[in-house]
Amino acid sequence: MTGTALPSDHRVVVVGAGIGGLVSALLLACRGLPVTLVDAAPAPGGKMRQVMVDGAAIDAGPTVFTMRWVFDQILAEAGVKLEDQLRLAPLSVLARHAWRGQAQTLDLFADLQRSADAIARFSSPAEARRFLGFCAQAKKVYQTLEGPYIRSGRPSLLSMGLDLGPRGLGVLAGLGPFASLWRSLGRHFHDARLQQLFGRYATYCGASPWAAPATLMLVAQVELDGVWAVEGGMHAVALALAGLAQRKGVDMRCGQAVQEILVRQGRVCGVRLADGQALAADSVVFNGDAHALASGLLGEAARPATPPTARKDRSLSAVTWALRARSSGFPLVRHNVFFDADYRSEFDDIFRQQRLPRQGTVYVCAQDRDEIARAAGGDGAPERLLCLVNAPADGDQPAGAGARSFDPLETDPCEQRSLALLRQCGLNLQWEPHQAVRTTPQGFNTLFPATGGALYGRATHGWMSSFSRPSAASAIPGLFLAGGSVHPGPGVPMAAMSGRLAAATLLAHLDSTSRSRRVHISGGISTPSATTVPMA
Numbered sequence: 386m387t388g389t390a391l392p393s394d395h396r397v398v399v400v401g402a403g404i405g406g407l408v409s410a411l412l413l414a415c416r417g418l419p420v421t422l423v424d425a426a427p428a429p430g431g432k433m434r435q436v437m438v439d440g441a442a443i444d445a446g447p448t449v450f451t452m453r454w455v456f457d458q459i460l461a462e463a464g465v466k467l468e469d470q471l472r473l474a475p476l477s478v479l480a481r482h483a484w485r486g487q488a489q490t491l492d493l494f495a496d497l498q499r500s501a502d503a504i505a506r507f508s509s510p511a512e513a514r515r516f517l518g519f520c521a522q523a524k525k526v527y528q529t530l531e532g533p534y535i536r537s538g539r540p541s542l543l544s545m546g547l548d549l550g551p552r553g554l555g556v557l558a559g560l561g562p563f564a565s566l567w568r569s570l571g572r573h574f575h576d577a578r579l580q581q582l583f584g585r586y587a588t589y590c591g592a593s594p595w596a597a598p599a600t601l602m603l604v605a606q607v608e609l610d611g612v613w614a615v616e617g618g619m620h621a622v623a624l625a626l627a628g629l630a631q632r633k634g635v636d637m638r639c640g641q642a643v644q645e646i647l648v649r650q651g652r653v654c655g656v657r658l659a660d661g662q663a664l665a666a667d668s669v670v671f672n673g674d675a676h677a678l679a680s681g682l683l684g685e686a687a688r689p690a691t692p693p694t695a696r697k698d699r700s701l702s703a704v705t706w707a708l709r710a711r712s713s714g715f716p717l718v719r720h721n722v723f724f725d726a727d728y729r730s731e732f733d734d735i736f737r738q739q740r741l742p743r744q745g746t747v748y749v750c751a752q753d754r755d756e757i758a759r760a761a762g763g764d765g766a767p768e769r770l771l772c773l774v775n776a777p778a779d780g781d782q783p784a785g786a787g788a789r790s791f792d793p794l795e796t797d798p799c800e801q802r803s804l805a806l807l808r809q810c811g812l813n814l815q816w817e818p819h820q821a822v823r824t825t826p827q828g829f830n831t832l833f834p835a836t837g838g839a840l841y842g843r844a845t846h847g848w849m850s851s852f853s854r855p856s857a858a859s860a861i862p863g864l865f866l867a868g869g870s871v872h873p874g875p876g877v878p879m880a881a882m883s884g885r886l887a888a889a890t891l892l893a894h895l896d897s898t899s900r901s902r903r904v905h906i907s908g909g910i911s912t913p914s915a916t917t918v919p920m921a
């Protein structure tokens with residue numbers, strides 16, 4: 386960040402210790418601002434949470450650590466090295482994929498050629514060549530969007546066009562005007578199983594492959610750049626950032642919900658906690674879902690901060706099972722994906738019928754099976770698993786006749802269908818009732834209020850969705866936004882980036898010499914961009 390002198394009495398309250406809030410708090414404290422970080426949950430991390438199951442801590446949120454450079458840069462800004470804070474091990478097998486009733490599985494590897502060889506054996510040499518062509522295009526898309534989109538404040542259509550330039554626009558035009566991810570994959574792959582496999586990248590943003598823009602193919606490049614296992618699980622990332630933030634002076638208060646964001650004469654002036662206590666602040670960074678503000682959950686005065694997210698625009702929720710289970714019959718690796726036959730029906734069920742999928746893909750994260758946590762390895766001892774099935778973000782319907790409850794009557798059949806799919810792929814799981822913690826969309830809505838359980842903010846549906854997430858600067862002076870529901874989007878590294886953008890935007894607003902307040906972050910320096918359209 387820029388090194389101009391800042392008023393050290395500018396008090397900041399950060400609401401939410403998810404990854405976005407943690408990063409904002411850390412970076413603002415590093416610039417000498419007094420920061421208080423408040424979270425309703427008993428521990429930091431937000432969705433990056435762990436649950437205790439039968440005496441074992443299991444990651445019950447994100448399990449894939451990617452885009453390491455984001456964290457390298459954030460920690461460098463805080464004056465430390467990532468490798469001194471966390472132990473990471475790169476995964477050589479990115480994920481194992483299986484299909485209902487088929488004995489053949491397909492592994493994707495960190496090594497591109499190894500994946501191509503695996504695809505040649507699994508499908509055909511021609512399909513392997515097409516895979517390499519797909520990866521080449523994904524790389525170009527990623528390189529095109531990293532600067533103008535991922536590292537920058539939310540662009541407008543115009544500023545994006547200017548930032549991309551003729552070359553970048555050419556790369557995006559090459560995807561086909563307004564093509565969906567699914568359609569674009571159909572042009573690359575002839576084997577429907579590969580279309581299904583790579584279509585799943587849309588769900589990383591909580592979207593349907595049929596509605597997500599083709600640009601989401603960039604996830605292929607993100608994974609090729611490296612997928613890591615973290616010692617202590619993903620929750621350790623949150624704990625490391627929280628510890629560092631506290632050492633930099635952040636006053637961290639977990640277990641305290643913010644009930645109201647206080648606004649005086651049109652400007653933020655503090656927050657009121659659920660116990661009635663008021664904390665004065667000159668700026669507030671809100672790390673909950675942006676819709677919580679628009680819905681009035683944080684008080685009427687904060688409602689105009691950002692436009693609401695319509696129910697139809699919500700991203701995916703999930704039903705998850707954190708298990709200590711015995712597994713047999715299938716050689717699990719850390720990340721495993723089990724596909725059913727009719728992929729389209731999964732998204733029709735969720736987004737159109739608003740019901741749990743009849744043929745849902747099942748993701749299984751075997752948390753004792755990586756280079757760091759090598760332990761259980763199929764010797765019959767219970768191992769730590771997180772199983773996940775996508776679900777509609779419908780966890781906030783009021784009680785009453787016909788209301789959704791995601792109770793066992795609804796979720797038990799989903800569990801049975803999922804276990805049947807795993808069995809048909811060869812995997813048998815066994816556990817006792819006390820060895821399972823289930824979370825439904827209703828549970829996620831309680832943890833992350835005003836979302837209905839949507840885990841990724843608004844769904845990335847349609848090409849304009851990239852421009853429809855709120856930006857770091859809200860419509861209320863002094864109120865800034867960070868997290869997966871705001872630009873540049875969901876996922877741990879992107880939400881971390883949003884926290885960095887929120888901190889940089891707040892600082893840019895403090896710096897009266899700024900010519901523009903749309904920030905662009907490059908290589909550890911956050912600067913207000915003089916070349917882009919001012920946002921506020």
Ligand SMILES: Cc1cc2nc3c(=O)[nH]c(=O)nc-3n(C[C@H](O)[C@H](O)[C@H](O)COP(=O)(O)OP(=O)(O)OC[C@H]3O[C@@H](n4cnc5c(N)ncnc54)[C@H](O)[C@@H]3O)c2cc1C
Pocket residue numbers: 400401402403404405406423424425426429430431432433445446447448449450451641642643644672673674677703705773832833834840841867868869870874875876877878880881
């Ligand atoms: C099951 C699951 C699997 C996922 N898998 C992956 C994955 O593999 N890889 C990946 O990169 N991403 C994954 N994600 C997405 C990723 O976890 C999120 O995008 C990211 O962690 C969101 O961070 P955030 O900054 O938005 O904060 P959040 O995690 O949403 O945290 C927000 C915090 O704000 C607090 N809060 C909200 N309102 C208030 C209030 N009024 N007062 C006080 N505190 C408040 C909440 O308690 C919470 O702690 C997954 C998510 C889930 C749930």
